[in-house]
Amino acid sequence: MTDANRILLGVNIDHVATLRQARGTRYPDPVKAALDAEEAGADGITVHLREDRRHIQERDVRLLKEVLQTRMNFEMGVTEEMLAFAEEIRPAHVCLVPETRQELTTEGGLDVAGQEPRIAAAVQRLSQIGCEVSLFIDPEERQIEASKRVGAPAIELHTGRYADATTPVEAAKELARIRDGVACGLAHGLIVNAGHGLHYHNVEPVAAIAGINELNIGHALVAHALFVGFKQAVLEMKQLIVAAASRG
Numbered sequence: 001m002t003d004a005n006r007i008l009l010g011v012n013i014d015h016v017a018t019l020r021q022a023r024g025t026r027y028p029d030p031v032k033a034a035l036d037a038e039e040a041g042a043d044g045i046t047v048h049l050r051e052d053r054r055h056i057q058e059r060d061v062r063l064l065k066e067v068l069q070t071r072m073n074f075e076m077g078v079t080e081e082m083l084a085f086a087e088e089i090r091p092a093h094v095c096l097v098p099e100t101r102q103e104l105t106t107e108g109g110l111d112v113a114g115q116e117p118r119i120a121a122a123v124q125r126l127s128q129i130g131c132e133v134s135l136f137i138d139p140e141e142r143q144i145e146a147s148k149r150v151g152a153p154a155i156e157l158h159t160g161r162y163a164d165a166t167t168p169v170e171a172a173k174e175l176a177r178i179r180d181g182v183a184c185g186l187a188h189g190l191i192v193n194a195g196h197g198l199h200y201h202n203v204e205p206v207a208a209i210a211g212i213n214e215l216n217i218g219h220a221l222v223a224h225a226l227f228v229g230f231k232q233a234v235l236e237m238k239q240l241i242v243a244a245a246s247r248g
Ligand SMILES: CC(=O)[C@@H](O)[C@H](O)COP(=O)(O)O
Pocket: 012, 014, 047, 048, 050, 075, 097, 104, 105, 106, 136, 195, 196, 218
């Protein structure tokens, strides 16, 4: 396998915390899930500390910072509260995401092109403390170019529209947008990650796109883990994406 076929799996553990928060218990602990994921081959652990704290809590992030063997990818909205928290924690990676309180999940990418000075200031602040910053954006040329202009070294392409496609034609169109987005990001010298809504039945065509650095996957892993256990769920996903990338 050449470097171009290499692909990393970032395991998002938010929805382990969703289950815990549903009953206000101490279990299931997302920290345990993170350690199991690492043992099963996760290359990194992703957490999203939402403004409304519906799943991940500050306690989780602080503990993860202490115990992870791999690296944390900390997803956050672009707010003063989150910037200050990131400065305290200093995660290896920070992914800036759009956030609205009422949304069911992250419904679209960050509008970098529409707020360049604000995003550039956040990127600069986080870069200064050693975080590798990525921007969670839709696979659109103007957002990719804006990401480059604001100084982010990495982008994460939002794959939700591909995942939500209801016909093969629509899925193929959305996959082509992701493929073009990857090519555009690479042409601008960016590290290109992707994620959102990926699961065991739709992940392979995305993993097969040459040049993708990392896929961040959460909801499907947590759901599958109910039936096979967290380690096995991560292992199966990792095997699936590595095989697809090496075929691609
Ligand atoms: C930004 C992103 O895609 C992840 O954080 C994912 O959204 C996690 O799940 P929720 O959107 O349900 O919080």
